[in-house]
Amino acid sequence: MDHRTGDVRPTALASTRDAIVSVRSLSKRYGDVIVLDDLTFTLEEGTVTGFLGPNGAGKTTTLRLLLGLAAPSSGQALVFGHRYQDLDSPVRRVGAVLDVHDLHPARSGREHLRVLALAAGIPDSRVEEALAMVELEAAADRRVRTYSLGMRQRLGLAGALLGEPRLLVLDEPANGLDPAGMQWLRAMLRGFAERGGAVLVSSHVLAEVGQTVDQVLILHRGRLAASGPLDQLTADGQTLEEVYLAITSKVAA
Numbered sequence: 001m002d003h004r005t006g007d008v009r010p011t012a013l014a015s016t017r018d019a020i021v022s023v024r025s026l027s028k029r030y031g032d033v034i035v036l037d038d039l040t041f042t043l044e045e046g047t048v049t050g051f052l053g054p055n056g057a058g059k060t061t062t063l064r065l066l067l068g069l070a071a072p073s074s075g076q077a078l079v080f081g082h083r084y085q086d087l088d089s090p091v092r093r094v095g096a097v098l099d100v101h102d103l104h105p106a107r108s109g110r111e112h113l114r115v116l117a118l119a120a121g122i123p124d125s126r127v128e129e130a131l132a133m134v135e136l137e138a139a140a141d142r143r144v145r146t147y148s149l150g151m152r153q154r155l156g157l158a159g160a161l162l163g164e165p166r167l168l169v170l171d172e173p174a175n176g177l178d179p180a181g182m183q184w185l186r187a188m189l190r191g192f193a194e195r196g197g198a199v200l201v202s203s204h205v206l207a208e209v210g211q212t213v214d215q216v217l218i219l220h221r222g223r224l225a226a227s228g229p230l231d232q233l234t235a236d237g238q239t240l241e242e243v244y245l246a247i248t249s250k251v252a253a
């Protein structure tokens with residue numbers, strides 16, 4: 001991958017064997033506006049992938065297509081070889097946190113998780129485990145409307161972890177977390193990947209991403225501007241932020 005030209009030479013992100021996520025020639029239009037343009041990448045087990053790009057680049061749209069929340073205009077977005085909506089028990093395979101602002105405000109954190117668990121046939125005992133995993137036990141009986149943004153993020157993550165999935169899809173999960181929360185999130189995501197999972201995490205916090213992920217996808221104006229292992233991308237001594245700014249300003253010019 002030559003990040004100075006934005007030329008993507010697929011590396012570890014391009015093998016299709018045992019792919020947990022397989023995105024092929026994915027495009028999305030809203031009316032005449034092309035939001036995603038011919039996006040292709042795969043993610044394999046044991047990886048944490050940072051999904052980067054300026055505001056409006058198309059990151060959330062990609063995640064929504066992966067989760068069956070919107071339909072592609074063309075191409076495919078597959079998880080475990082299937083469209084999300086065709087998976088037998090999606091909650092047990094894919095955990096996702098897209099928008100922590102749409103949690104029911106009058107429910108407590110514990111009630112929120114119990115509703116999710118009931119819908120997915122997951123025992124209540126797992127709710128307690130998930131609360132413990134995100135260190136939210138002390139606030140579990142408070143109404144969600146009283147939660148800080150960081151607490152909502154933790155609750156969203158608890159919901160994502162309920163079904164013990166192998167893929168986590170997270171939209172800006174570090175948003176609102178305090179330094180200890182970020183450290184905890186980093187360790188949690190690394191541990192998840194080390195146990196054979198895959199994580200796709202969008203973020204604007206490049207310093208944090210640089211400490212957490214092992215590979216990145218950089219999206220710009222709906223196109224994949226760069227992809228590859230973090231250590232290769234930063235091999236010439238530049239920080240991830242420098243590489244990112246060089247790529248996004250080059251492509252925009």
Ligand SMILES: Nc1ncnc2c1ncn2[C@@H]1O[C@H](COP(=O)(O)OP(=O)(O)OP(=O)(O)O)[C@@H](O)[C@H]1O
Binds near residue numbers: 055062
């Ligand atoms: N339902 C929709 N109808 C029309 N346009 C949409 C719709 N959803 C997203 N878009 C547009 O698609 C583009 C990409 O949006 P998206 O939310 O995917 O970007 P993003 O990379 O996640 O940005 P941010 O970093 O700001 O969250 C934007 O121009 C947005 O306005």
